[in-house]
Amino acid sequence: MPDPSNLRRIPMIIGCALFMELIDATAVLTALPQMARDFGEPSVRMNLVVSLYLLAVALFVPVSGWAADRFGPRRVFISAIVLFTLASVGCACSSSLFQLSMARMAQGAAGAMMVPVGQVILLRWSARENLLRAMSYLTIPALIGPILGPPLGGVLVTFLSWHWIFLINLPIGVLGVALVLRYIPDYPGTPGEVLDVPGLLLSAAGLGGLVFGFEALGHGLLPRNGALLLIGFGVVAACLYVWHARRAAHPLIDLSLLRIPTFGVTFWGGNLMRIGSASQPFLLVLLFQLCFGLNPLEAGLLSFVGGAGAFLMKLLAVRIVSRLGFRRTLIGNAVLTGLTLAACGMFSISTPYWIVVAVLFTSGIIRSLQFSTLGALTYADVPPGQSSAASSLSAMTIQLTMSLSVGIAAALLGLIMSVRGHATVAEGDVALVMGLAGLLCAVSGLVYRKLAPQAGASVYAARSR
CATH class of the missing domain: 1.20.1250.20 (MFS general substrate transporter like domains)
Structure with a gap:
C-alpha cells in the first residue's frame, strides 16, 4: 500500500516527465525560423526537426510495455529521462540540421518510453480506490504542456536563444532522476521475457506510417499524394499486425x-x-x-x-x-x-x-x-x-x-x-x-x-x- 504522504507526490513526479516532453515538443515550433537562419537552411527543411521526432516516438512506443516488464519499469523510466536530457543537450549543441535531427530522434525515442512506462509505475503503485485521484494529477501536464510550450518558446527565443528551449531540460532531468530514485518503488522485471520481433516490425511500420502520414498531411510536409500513400502503407501494416496478433502466443501489443x-x-x-x-x-x-x-x-x-x-x-x-x-x-x-x-x-x-x-x-x-x-x-x-x-x-x-x-x-x-x-x-x-x-x-x-x-x-x- 502506498504511503499516504505520497498520494500526490508520486503522480506529480511521473507527470513532470510527461510535462518536460510536451513542453519541449511544442516549444520547439516557435524556434524553427531562428534555427533555419542559424543553420543557413530553407525554412521548409526545418520540418525534419518535428517529423523525425514524431517518427521516433511512433517506432518506440510499441516496445515500451515489453521493456518495462523485462527490465523493470523504474529502471526503464530513469534511463528514458537520462536519454531525453542528454539528447536535449545534444540538440542545444548542434551546429547543423543533421546533428539536430539525430538528437531529436533520440529525444523522440526517450519520450516514447517515458510516458507509457510512467503510467505502468503509477498503475502498479496506486491502489484502485486512489487511481482516479492519481490520474487527475497525471493528466494536468498533458493539458498544460501543449498550451504553455508555444508562449514559453516565444519568450526564450525572443530574449535568449533557441538553445535554451533544450537546455532548460537539463536541471529538470537531473531533479527528476533524483526524485525517482528517492520516491518511486523499484518493481522487478521478468528475466526471459521474449520480444515479439515480427509484431515490433509490423506495429512500428503501421504506427510510423500513420502518424507521419497524418502529420505530413496536416502540415504540408509532403505532397498530398505522398502523404496519402504513406497513410495507406500504415493501414496495410496495421492490418497485418492485427492478423499477426491473433495468432501470436505473446503479441507485443x-x-x-x-x-x-x-x-x-x-x-x-x-x-x-x-x-x-x-x-x-x-x-x-x-x-x-x-x-x-x-x-x-x-x-x-x-x-x-x-x-x-x-x-x-x-x-x-x-x-x-x-x-x-x-x-x-x-x-x-x-x-x-x-x-x-x-x-x-x-x-x-x-x-x-x-x-x-x-x-x-x-x-x-x-x-x-x-x-x-x-x-x-x-x-x-x-x-x-x-x-x-x-x-x-x-x-x-x-x-x-x-x-x-x-x-x-x-x-x-x-x-x-x-x-x-x-x-x-x-x-x-x-x-x-x-x-x-x-x-x-x-x-x-x-x-x-x-x-x-x-x-x-x-x-x-x-x-x-
Whole structure:
C-alpha cells in the first residue's frame, strides 16, 4: 500500500516527465525560423526537426510495455529521462540540421518510453480506490504542456536563444532522476521475457506510417499524394499486425485487452474524443494569429487560460465521479466538451477578452475532468499483470489519434477554404471546423452509453464510503 504522504507526490513526479516532453515538443515550433537562419537552411527543411521526432516516438512506443516488464519499469523510466536530457543537450549543441535531427530522434525515442512506462509505475503503485485521484494529477501536464510550450518558446527565443528551449531540460532531468530514485518503488522485471520481433516490425511500420502520414498531411510536409500513400502503407501494416496478433502466443501489443468492457469502451470513446478535441490548440493558433492578428505570445497567453481550468478540476474530479459515477460523468461531459469547442469557433475580433477567457477557462475544466475520468476508468478493471500491455496500447492510440486530429482538421480547413474561395483563413472557416470537431466529441457520448451504471465503481467506491 502506498504511503499516504505520497498520494500526490508520486503522480506529480511521473507527470513532470510527461510535462518536460510536451513542453519541449511544442516549444520547439516557435524556434524553427531562428534555427533555419542559424543553420543557413530553407525554412521548409526545418520540418525534419518535428517529423523525425514524431517518427521516433511512433517506432518506440510499441516496445515500451515489453521493456518495462523485462527490465523493470523504474529502471526503464530513469534511463528514458537520462536519454531525453542528454539528447536535449545534444540538440542545444548542434551546429547543423543533421546533428539536430539525430538528437531529436533520440529525444523522440526517450519520450516514447517515458510516458507509457510512467503510467505502468503509477498503475502498479496506486491502489484502485486512489487511481482516479492519481490520474487527475497525471493528466494536468498533458493539458498544460501543449498550451504553455508555444508562449514559453516565444519568450526564450525572443530574449535568449533557441538553445535554451533544450537546455532548460537539463536541471529538470537531473531533479527528476533524483526524485525517482528517492520516491518511486523499484518493481522487478521478468528475466526471459521474449520480444515479439515480427509484431515490433509490423506495429512500428503501421504506427510510423500513420502518424507521419497524418502529420505530413496536416502540415504540408509532403505532397498530398505522398502523404496519402504513406497513410495507406500504415493501414496495410496495421492490418497485418492485427492478423499477426491473433495468432501470436505473446503479441507485443495485446488487442485482447479490448474485450475488457471498461477498457474497450474508453478506448473507442476516448479516441473519438481526442480526434475531436486535440485539434483545438492548432485551430486556436490559426484563429488568434491569422484571423485576429495577435502575436504568438499574446495568442499563447490566451490559450494558457485553459490550463488554469485544468488545475481547478483536479480538486473536484473525485467528488464529481463519486456522486455521478463514470457513466453519467462521461456522457454528460462529452456533450459539454462539444459545446465548448463549438463556442470557441464563435469567437470574433470584436468578442470581449473576458468572454474569450471565460470560455477557454471552462473548456479547460471540462477537458480536464473528461481525460482524468477516462484515464482512471481505462485501467480500472485491467489485471495488474497486463498493466504494461494496456499502457502501451493506450499510449500508441493516443499518439495516433492526436496526429489524426490535426491532420483531419487541417484537411477540412483546406477543403472549406477551397469551396468558399478563400485564399487565406477566415473566422468562418475555423468556426466550421471547430463545430464539426465539437460534434465528434459529443457523439463519443453515445459510446459511453454501453457502460454499466456501476462501471469502475472500485476506483472511487472505497473512498466515498
